[in-house]
Amino acid sequence: MTTTLVTGANKSLGLETARRLIAAGHTVYAGMRDLASGSAARELGAIPVQLDVNxxxxxxxxxxxxxxxDVLVNNAGIPGTSWTVDDLDVDAMRTVFETNVFGLVRVTQAALPLLKRxxxxxxxxxxxxLGWPRALLDPDDDCFPVMMVPYPSSKAAVIALTVQYAKNLPGMRINVTDPGYTATDFNQHNGHQTVTEGTDATVALALIGPEGPTGEFHDRRGRIAY
Structure with a gap:
């Protein structure tokens, strides 16, 4: 039986990831800050676990x-409250990086001893x-109109972290995903993808075997070239 931990799994992309991995036969532990918000995860058959990445x-x-x-899905993240440079300050950057970057490292480092077994x-x-300059600069991309700084910067860091973890840990399969413009609380449910579509890449990479890719960036269509 494959044992999986999904952070931020009480709703949205994390909850859907948990649902799909349970359907694939995984035993899923659903990490969440408040266990009182775990009813949806419990109904799916996940095991809620109190986990605040900060x-x-x-x-x-x-x-x-x-x-x-066996599988760690670092899904927890926040958009922050700064939307342009007009409302940007160091505290806004720090808050987003604390969850999206430092929180990811905190969980990953704590999980490595178990993963190595x-x-x-x-x-x-x-x-x-949004962490990919090519997308931010393409007028035809969904990312182009976004002017916020902390969130895209944090996700650029996550992409780089993934590559470096993969290089340091060649015995593991370590990859990073772009959910795409998915209808979630992050965007007031304005995204044009469903949460199932938004989890396609994450679920596919969570199900790979020892011969699967590592150090790659994928969306639901496949690999995104660096």
């Missing part, structure tokens, strides 16, 4: 509660094309 004690206790770990360890980091 709190080292919470992360350590969550990882310690797992019997094993797995015969086929996998990490999937959820980023965004």
């Amino acid at each position: 709190d080292q004690k919470s992360v350590d206790e969550a990882i310690a509660s797992l019997p094993a770990l 797995s015969p086929a360890p996998v990490i999937v980091n959820v980023a965004s094309a």
Whole structure:
């Protein structure tokens, strides 16, 4: 049985990822800050676990509660509250990076000892094309109109982190995904994709075996060339 931890799994993309991986036969632990928000995950058959990516004690206790770990999906993230340079300051940057970047590293580092015991360890980091300069500069891309700074910068960091983790840990399959413009709370449900479409890449990469890709950036259509 494959044991999987999905962070930020109480709703939206994280919850849908949990649902699909349970359907694929995984035992899924659904990480969330507040266990009171875990009813939807429980109904799917996931096991809610209290996990605040910004709190080292919470992360350590969550990882310690797992019997094993084969797949880690770093899905937890926040958009922040700064939308242009007019409302940008260092605190706005710090808040987003604390969750989206430092939180990802905090969970991953805590999970590595368990993952190293797995015969086929996998990490999937959820980023965004908003962290990809090519998309930000393309007038025909959904990302082009977005003027916010903290969130895209944090997701650019996640893409780079993924590549470096993959290089450091060649025995693991470590990849990063772009969900695409998906209808979620992040965008007031204005995205043109469903949450199922938005989790296609993440689920596909969570299901790969030891011969699968590593250090790659994928969306639901496949690999995004660096």
